[in-house]
Amino acid sequence: MIGTIGRVTLQALLARRRALLMLLLAAVPVLIALLSRLRGSSGDAIGQTADALEPMAIGMLLPLTALVFGTAALGAEIEDGSAIHLLTKPIARWRIVTGKLIAAVPVVAVLIGASTLLTGVLIGGERGAMGVTLAFVAGVVVGSVLYVTLFVALSILSSRALIIGLIYVAVWEGTLAGLFEGTRVFSVRQYVISIVAQLDPSDRVRSATTLDWTTAVLGAVVVFVVAFGVAVWALRRYQIAAGD
């Protein structure tokens, strides 16, 4: 049942123009890295890789792609009215949410993971930066799960999920978490950076974050559990407005 929902959701996510647009967006850092490589590489490869991947992959591509696919996984069906076919079937709501996640999470993880890997390899793969690159890829996978779950829940709670999600990513994570240390404990981006720092064998990412590993893991687990629970709760209470 979960697999069926996941398969059809995957078809829906990939069949539309948004998939192509996100593919083009994911190709941007790869192209930048390629141009940089063609101009010749020198200097601190690990530092260059970390400096490129943290803002581009973790700061921009990952949350934006997760926002687009996460809100579309169920939100698009809610918006066009076809969610009624799913909601009027004898399926527990947690299975529906899980089915949506198993489709949207891999799409985001594969797309941004591949973009991160290629970008890292092109910048410093041959100059000892593979370790930090793989740490970022692992961070992208964890971040995909967290962001997508968060945005799937948001798409059930609000028809303006895309705008609210964008405000969260740009204002909360992009600006406030940078200005006020206290807000970092509520930032998925900071959890991901802390996890990358912990996995990075070169210890170059560690200095960029103030959130410790335990807090980050705990925060990530809480975000996932709460977002998943809220999504199931909201779907159970979801009302489909009548035509008249």
Add this chain to the structure above:
Amino acid sequence: MTQQTPGSGPPPPPGAGTFVPPPPPPPSGPSPGSAPIVLLRASRWYGNVVACNDVTFEVGSGITGLLGPNGAGKSTILGMIAGLLPPSAGSVTLLGEPAWQHPDVYRRIGLVPERESVPSWLSGQAFVRYSAQLQGIPDSDAAAQAAIRTVDLVDAANRRTATYSKGMRQRILLAAALVHDPPVLLLDEPFNGLDPRQRLHMMTLLRNLAAAGRTILFSSHILEEVERVADQVLVIYAGRLAASGDFRAIRRLMIDQPHTYTVHSSDDRRLAATLMAGEAVMAAELSDLGLQVRTVDLARFGRRLPALARESGISLYEVRPTDESLESVFAYLVRR
């Protein structure tokens, strides 16, 4: 099907308006709660807007039409029955349990929503098979093919639903609703947008499905559609149950209502005097719009008017019903 509307109930929320209760329930009928669909003093409001107000009825096997003008509350009632909305007050049960927050009930009902939103990237076959898989049917391919055969859409089954006409989308939705062979079918305006041939086909299909013992409840704002296909009718007006029962009885009530006609002739004043001298007309009024005539005996009025005009040497230019909208008929039923 029985209709039970208690005279007293919880005070309606602001904006509910004033309503005259419908007629008392008929003396005979199934015991309350035994029918597949039961609404007991069900109300539903959105803020200050009342969509459904203190409605009580039961629906048994066969075809029942939920008749009412647009905005009467038909979709809200179907939505509550299908578990898409909870009632604000009262209770709604489907096959003995509330459908709201009980997804297991969907094993035994099929729903055709008004908005024919079919996933456009799927073929008709894939869409119905998807429904079968979500219902947990082991051989989903065979079930999908059988349902598609039932709605006579085999030739177009492998085309993407994006290429379907409105009628084809309605039929593929019906196939998806039938794929698990449910005993109860709920259809919201199933004839909307269908051409006459498709409409006839849909009516035959519904009659065949009902003959197999199913309970079918469909909504419509077209009197003739309900008349042609439904055994029983529930008339909804302004969120209230205006009348219910056998269609012929409802039809009689509708025909018996006073009718108003606007008549234009070569001599309206003399025609008014002539008509008032007879028994076919109960009131006549001359105005800028012409001669307004009110009658309770439509058949006699239809026979006498041309005869009287001919005898008096008056030429009739126009005879037009003044207030024959479905809304006026429903309003009349509520007032009775």
